[in-house]
Amino acid sequence: MKIKDTVLILGIASILILIAAQVIIIRGVWKQNDEMLFLRYRSLSQDAAGSLRGRRTFDPYDTVKFILRNWSEIWVNELPLITDSTKMAEKQREIFEFVEKALNDEQELSGYLSSYFEKMGFEKDFNHRIAITRFELIGADTFNIFSNESMGFRRPPGREPLSATLQGSKSTIMVSWQHLEDNYYLLDFEYYIDFSDKRKMILREISASLGMSIFSIIVVVVIFIFAYRNLMEEKRLSNLKTDFINNMTHELKTPLATITVAGKTLEMDMIRAEESKVLETAKLIGKQSIHLNQLINMILEISMWERTQFQLDKTKVNIEELMNDIVSSFKSGAGNNIQLIQKYNFSGAKADIDVVYFTTLMNNLLSNAVKYSDREPVVKIEGITEDKNICIMVEDNGIGINKMDQKHVFDKFYRASSGNIHKYKGLGLGLYYVKKIAVAHGGDVTVSSKPGKGSIFTVTLPY
Numbered sequence: 001m002k003i004k005d006t007v008l009i010l011g012i013a014s015i016l017i018l019i020a021a022q023v024i025i026i027r028g029v030w031k032q033n034d035e036m037l038f039l040r041y042r043s044l045s046q047d048a049a050g051s052l053r054g055r056r057t058f059d060p061y062d063t064v065k066f067i068l069r070n071w072s073e074i075w076v077n078e079l080p081l082i083t084d085s086t087k088m089a090e091k092q093r094e095i096f097e098f099v100e101k102a103l104n105d106e107q108e109l110s111g112y113l114s115s116y117f118e119k120m121g122f123e124k125d126f127n128h129r130i131a132i133t134r135f136e137l138i139g140a141d142t143f144n145i146f147s148n149e150s151m152g153f154r155r156p157p158g159r160e161p162l163s164a165t166l167q168g169s170k171s172t173i174m175v176s177w178q179h180l181e182d183n184y185y186l187l188d189f190e191y192y193i194d195f196s197d198k199r200k201m202i203l204r205e206i207s208a209s210l211g212m213s214i215f216s217i218i219v220v221v222v223i224f225i226f227a228y229r230n231l232m233e234e235k236r237l238s239n240l241k242t243d244f245i246n247n248m249t250h251e252l253k254t255p256l257a258t259i260t261v262a263g264k265t266l267e268m269d270m271i272r273a274e275e276s277k278v279l280e281t282a283k284l285i286g287k288q289s290i291h292l293n294q295l296i297n298m299i300l301e302i303s304m305w306e307r308t309q310f311q312l313d314k315t316k317v318n319i320e321e322l323m324n325d326i327v328s329s330f331k332s333g334a335g336n337n338i339q340l341i342q343k344y345n346f347s348g349a350k351a352d353i354d355v356v357y358f359t360t361l362m363n364n365l366l367s368n369a370v371k372y373s374d375r376e377p378v379v380k381i382e383g384i385t386e387d388k389n390i391c392i393m394v395e396d397n398g399i400g401i402n403k404m405d406q407k408h409v410f411d412k413f414y415r416a417s418s419g420n421i422h423k424y425k426g427l428g429l430g431l432y433y434v435k436k437i438a439v440a441h442g443g444d445v446t447v448s449s450k451p452g453k454g455s456i457f458t459v460t461l462p463y
């Protein structure tokens with residue numbers, strides 16, 4: 001497995017472990033807060049219910065008692081008259097539901113608790129539930145309307161004992177148990193509260209630790225992404241450097257080999273006897289030496305840029321005249337089978353340009369347009385002025401550059417399609433040079449291209 005894959009897998013695994021650990025911690029804190037909240041409200045509500053007991057003036061069940069007193073008398077008279085057992089069951093169920101509703105709606109304990117909680121600085125919104133455990137109507141006969149099953153009494157068909165489920169629940173708190181009794185009835189019930197907003201309350205309590213753990217996870221993830229990208233970038237650069245050294249060796253060796261062979265040729269008596277051959281070989285040596293010199297200068301210059309700022313020696317020049325000069329001298333050195341088409345619309349614009357560097361920039365673009373071609377090169381050079389910019393487009397009908405490579409062609413040492421690297425010679429410095437020069441002039445260079453169709457390089461310079 002490659003190092004980058006190992007780093008990626010290890011990194012992602014550690015982040016997942018970190019997230020899992022944080023989730024476990026937060027769940028623990030949540031549970032603890034949940035229990036604390038339960039205990040806090042239980043003691044608070046029981047205190048509140050206790051404080052009621054001493055009061056003579058306020059009874060939260062006054063209205064309920066009044067309703068029950070009146071209705072129980074009516075029911076006690078009604079029930080013995082029902083002979084049919086289904087009708088009896090129906091009636092008892094109706095009575096039970098009436099009592100349950102009256103208890104829930106007419107009690108005033110909830111209001112009292114709510115203001116008590118608020119006074120003590122706690123959450124005042126909660127739901128109440130009332131669970132009847134026993135209800136009897138007592139006349140000549142006693143009617144067991146409802147009884148908790150655990151107590152051995154029967155209950156109306158279809159009714160579950162509510163209090164059993166409530167007592168088992170973690171979010172409901174039993175506040176009080178109540179016994180009401182009058183001439184015709186007997187009623188036992190339990191009063192519960194539950195906080196529907198409990199999640200929100202816990203969230204508020206643990207927001208600091210939750211926030212910190214989310215923050216720390218984000219920081220770790222961001223640092224990991226940065227570190228991983230840096231690692232990848234370093235790796236890419238080191239690969240580029242290796243490629244560069246291979247290319248450079250190759251590039252330098254070619255003229256050197258030619259010079260060596262030419263030197264050996266000159267040693268031969270047969271060759272020296274013919275003046276034209278001597279001249280030809282000397283020219284070859286001269287040409288290859290110049291090429292060698294150019295290569296070495298280019299490398300030296302770039303390494304100098306790295307250490308010092310790019311120094312331009314700008315003069316005001318007529319851009320159209322300069323372009324014509326550059327293109328015609330390129331044409332004379334490039335051979336006859338190349339078509340160079342120029343079309344300028346600069347309207348006599350003049351720009352501050354370092355002529356030497358700008359010439360190098362254009363030569364690099366033109367020689368690439370010719371070099372990266374697999375047919376007779378046709379290169380269009382167009383120029384316009386646009387707002388405050390001069391735009392120069394160099395369009396070729398060459399091999400083109402795919403989308404991935406387009407992003408990197410201006411990088412130092414970058415060469416597209418490494419498979420073909422020796423088919424088209426180069427060091428991957430030409431476009432890097434072009435970009436540097438354009439930017440140093442306050443401009444830029446961009447590329448658009450279609451593989452197989454050709455490329456357009458656009459240089460913009462301010463004027």
Ligand code: ADP
Nearest residue numbers: 368369372400409415416426427428429430431
């Ligand atoms: P070099 O030509 O020395 O490799 P450059 O920096 O000039 O380096 O170019 C970088 C890469 O961009 C080249 O290797 C080539 O793959 C691609 N490239 C540049 N110009 C063109 C072009 N006109 N058509 C197709 N590919 C190009």
